Amino acid sequence: MPDDLPLQSQTPDALMLFGFWYRALPANQLRRGQLAKTMLLEQPLVIGRDQQGQPFALRDACPHRGMPLSFGHFDGQQIECSYHGWRFDARSGQCQLIPSLVPDQTLKIDRIYAGSYPCEERDDFIWVFIPDPSPAGAGFSKPAPAPTPAPEIPKFVRKNQFTRSRKTSNPSPTDFA
Numbered sequence: 001m002p003d004d005l006p007l008q009s010q011t012p013d014a015l016m017l018f019g020f021w022y023r024a025l026p027a028n029q030l031r032r033g034q035l036a037k038t039m040l041l042e043q044p045l046v047i048g049r050d051q052q053g054q055p056f057a058l059r060d061a062c063p064h065r066g067m068p069l070s071f072g073h074f075d076g077q078q079i080e081c082s083y084h085g086w087r088f089d090a091r092s093g094q095c096q097l098i099p100s101l102v103p104d105q106t107l108k109i110d111r112i113y114a115g116s117y118p119c120e121e122r123d124d125f126i127w128v129f130i131p132d133p134s135p136a137g138a139g140f141s142k143p144a145p146a147p148t149p150a151p152e153i154p155k156f157v158r159k160n161q162f163t164r165s166r167k168t169s170n171p172s173p174t175d176f177a
């Protein structure tokens, strides 16, 4: 299988399960203020990195009329939908502004959320937790935290590293076993 395929394309959907963390993309492909589109378990996602450097993942569908949020404007903190200009907090998905509302309308916009997924950066990848059931594309549900942190990839640790650093010369081959 070619190495340049998107990560999610390397795993057949039949082997992917809800309720787990998945690598969405390499962390170095996402700069501050940037958005990227991807698909996990047949769910369109927009993944971004805010101005503090924190990654986030939202369902790539505006809760108003379903326009992909990845087509919108991202200022590093909020995503503005390109269709009617609703604005959402990038980390939580909470609606921040509906430009067409007039002062005597009492709609509680802070109860509206774009679907938001737990998202972490670990081991040079952006990880996204796909819950079961998934966040609705449109609705009033606050984002729920993942039950576990993103998995940590096992790493090689140099055995006796501390011991070797105290030696003055000629470490033996077993120092690196």
Ligand code: FES
Residues within 6 Å of the ligand: 062, 063, 064, 065, 066, 067, 081, 082, 083, 084, 085, 086
């Ligand atoms: S579809 Fe996004 S604001 Fe209307």
